[in-house]
Amino acid sequence: MARLNHDFSPLNQRVGFTFNTLHVLLKYWLDCWDGSHPLLDIGCGNCLNSLQAAETGARVIATELNPKVIPELKEQHRGTGIEFDCLHLPETIPFKDETFSGILCAEVFHFLDHEEVLASIQRFYDLLIPGGKVILTTVSEDLSLLQPVGLKQLRVAQRERDGSCMKALREYQDLFCAARNLEPEGHPAWEIYAAHLDAYQPGYFNFFYPEQLATAFKRQGFDIELIELGAANHYPIWKHGPQDQVRLVAGKPE
Numbered sequence: 001m002a003r004l005n006h007d008f009s010p011l012n013q014r015v016g017f018t019f020n021t022l023h024v025l026l027k028y029w030l031d032c033w034d035g036s037h038p039l040l041d042i043g044c045g046n047c048l049n050s051l052q053a054a055e056t057g058a059r060v061i062a063t064e065l066n067p068k069v070i071p072e073l074k075e076q077h078r079g080t081g082i083e084f085d086c087l088h089l090p091e092t093i094p095f096k097d098e099t100f101s102g103i104l105c106a107e108v109f110h111f112l113d114h115e116e117v118l119a120s121i122q123r124f125y126d127l128l129i130p131g132g133k134v135i136l137t138t139v140s141e142d143l144s145l146l147q148p149v150g151l152k153q154l155r156v157a158q159r160e161r162d163g164s165c166m167k168a169l170r171e172y173q174d175l176f177c178a179a180r181n182l183e184p185e186g187h188p189a190w191e192i193y194a195a196h197l198d199a200y201q202p203g204y205f206n207f208f209y210p211e212q213l214a215t216a217f218k219r220q221g222f223d224i225e226l227i228e229l230g231a232a233n234h235y236p237i238w239k240h241g242p243q244d245q246v247r248l249v250a251g252k253p254e
């Protein structure tokens, strides 16, 4: 288990890590609560954000990918008022259109490929009431750790071929391994890299360019309230930068 800091922990039977810090855009999500239409927390992890929302009196529905963890989550959070369900972007979404006033999608989009990203944005639009918002953070192509091993160049080359393409990288584990190999054995990089191999299935991983993601939301009909890059010092990596995370707030027009 990686011990670099205490800001993250691997998720049991879920994908990736969860974070022991409150979401940087939490206030935007909490402010969506209108007294009747619930808030949705997609890929809730350890439920820290959902717990905050429930404590303010909001109705919260928190979801996870793996149906096997739902009973465990219900048991752990009994008495908090949080409701749990299974949701798998983009295809398995057990809710009716215009159900939610706010959707938090924290650190989930980098597990999706281009078509899944577009289909998810469309589903978000349908799920929200008019005036509702999506609050989203995900990994940026400016992720400092992978700059020395060519991440940005790969993404720029992809955009030059097709400006709207947000194709995930199949070779991300090779990039990650190359970044680890820049560090001497015994450096925390080696332990963190091993934790990643345990936490993620081999497959693909996406890295986003803010303007491109915002354009995809605009094309779906959203208004963009915030699009920016920021630091994500809780990410389970051994080097952090000021532009590791893409942050977006998008509203469905009234």
Ligand SMILES: C[S@@+](CC[C@H](N)C(=O)[O-])C[C@H]1O[C@@H](n2cnc3c(N)ncnc32)[C@H](O)[C@@H]1O
Binding pocket: 011, 014, 015, 016, 017, 018, 019, 020, 042, 043, 044, 045, 046, 064, 065, 066, 087, 088, 089, 090, 105, 106, 107, 108, 111, 112
């Ligand atoms: C990196 S964790 C983030 C957990 C939590 N949101 C947080 O910020 O601590 C990613 C979460 O997304 C979920 N997830 C991954 N792929 C998903 C998908 N296609 N649809 C829905 N949830 C997904 C995982 O089960 C996991 O809970």
